[in-house]
Amino acid sequence: MWIGVWLTFMGAPVSDLADGSHTTWAVVLGALGLVVFVAAYLITIFRHTSRLLDRRAVYGILLFQLTLAVVLPLTMGTAWLVLFVYVSVSAGAALPLSGARLAIPAVTGAMVLVGFHKEDAADFLTALVIPALLGGFAMSGVRQLVRTTVELREARAAVAELAANEERLRLARDLHDLLGHSLSLITLKSELAGRMLPGRPDRAAEQIADIERVSRQALTDVREAVTGYRRPTLPGELAGARTALAVAGIVAEVPGEIPELLPEGELAEECEAALAWSLREAVTNVVRHSGARRCTVTLAPRQTLDGPVLELTVEDDGGGHGASAVTGHGGAAPGNGLTGLSERLAKIGGTLETDASRRGFVLTARAPIGTPLGSAA
Template identity: 65%
Template sequence: MSDDDTWVGIGRPPVNRRQVGMKLLWICIWLAFMSAPVKDLADGDHTGWDTVLGSLGLAAFVCAYLHLVFRYTARSPIPARAVGFLTVPVTLTVLTVLATVLSLRLGLPWLVLFVYVCVSVGAALRLRAAAWLIPAVTALMVGLGLAIGGDGARSLIVALVPPALLVGFAMTGVRQLVRTTVELREARATVAQLAANEERLRLARDLHDLLGHSLSLITLKSELAGRMLPGHPDRAALQVADIEQVSRQALADVRDAVTGYRRLTLAGELAGARTALAAAGITAEVPTATPAPDTLPAGSEEALAWGLREAVTNVVRHSGAGTCAIGLTSRQTLAGRFLELTVADDGRGGAGITPGNGLTGLRERLAAVDGTLTARPADTGRGFRLTLSVPLGERL
């Protein structure tokens, strides 16, 4: 099973059981700080009735807490009225009441529950509301601790106040990060859709410019030939010959246009590589322009573009890399000037010493333009490095 089936991206809801389990695991790790109430119950210093009520109350508190935090760290926050069968105000009220009652009934160790109330407030409420409610919950915890009193009350309060405030406000940052990530993802999808729409409009304009005049001329000459055919078949034959010539020229224009649409460009593949790596969560170093574009033959540019596409596809699908650096440099050698494209990642490296179909095809493309390909482990000892080189201009 791939890593994509296990890990959940920021702002993305879990889509399978494995992702749900992984997310719950990370949230439940922080429940370790509830060891104080659990130890208090396990010590047996309370009556049987208090122990039962404390256990049930703690279980209800944990369920409500997980319900709220899981929902609001899994995707972009939604209006309070839509959180399952419990609204946000009701859930926060339940958490606060349970923390208060359990602390008053069972003692100081249960004050730690207010830290989790602050976390829930930061995760579920907007910053404006959380900014005053987190200090209010912390003040309630301090007041209850002073009211309960006993040995170590003040030291326990001093120890709990910083985590309550810091972790509560930290969760507001996590909430904002989730919202920002979702908005950026939606904006990226919108930009991609707008780009696709613009490309369709450009294609429509080009087809109109290419075929509009030719088809109109063919229609007129066809009508003229039809009228001449009964009385002047020789003149109608001339019109038919013109129709054939115009049709052949239109067909050639369409083929040229389609070839231009299909031909890969290095600039376009660099932009596509930047988008693909970012979408895969890989930190990318991608140049913004190609050096010496005027001296780069079209065939060499297309070979490099295909190589870049293949290399980036392998990095995204197979490498497990965290970073990928793409470099373009112009080198002067005794054999002439060369443009060198490098793609280096810090992933797992190659699957073996035998080149696959992708690298074999790239070598054939590069050989057709007198280029070369080198594939080896990265200089850092971790990852893979692919180098493609094509001549710029005339070779010596």
């Protein structure tokens, strides 16, 4: 619509062609020149405003338009001076702002110089100088607005893609943490039920019932994780750790619930969730990989240079070979589980450390007490 407004100025040369003051050849050549000029104008406006043309093509089209704008008024009459307005608008649309600042006044000045060669051009020039200047600079603004809109759309698409990638990463971490823990427990109980089945069918039935319960809970957890509502708690994971370690035949030293350690409300939900995931992953690794006979879990507030933190430590007396394969000791790459935990803790300003201890393997996770770093940002 904005471009269509400027086409109304073409009424002057069209009327000049139709008034019968020119020869047939002049009308034909004038009409051909007008059609070619309008085509070059529309190509410049439509193509370059939305997608940049080659710089040489831009300068070539503008020079061609300027040539027609000079030749047609000199040969056809004063009414054709309006073509300079279109050259000015094209310069505003195709040239960068620094170049348009010079080109638009220059085109307007060329229109005035050509008009001086026509005796009846004074009133016509007066009416065209302001549209030539304002039209060119207004088109510069419109061109910048169009380009900005295009860039915003591209940026919006990029942000949407990044958000989708982040959501896929979150789901991958959640599903790994959820299913890894639950399937490990199901595997252990299945093996236990298999050993009990010949001689103690009643105990085997209990284990199978536990398998069904764990399977149903895992299904519920997966559904909650997919919808983004699941937020594990430390008390729940501490109880789960005791159960998982006991089923695996590992002596467990697990502390009581969080309210025994901190005043209620001091630990943000994001920090508690990150520590709960860390505890779940650490216990799963102890059960599956360590070959340990004893596992100690401690929770204690600490004061660091970055502020107060709640420190979770999970230490086992295993050989460390399984833990090394999962965490990257001995040159192995970190596994998906602990890599996901590191990312979770980093988002809230926490840290994750894994190392071999004198007795076996130790995992230490720290989360800030109070407002997490991610929430403060």
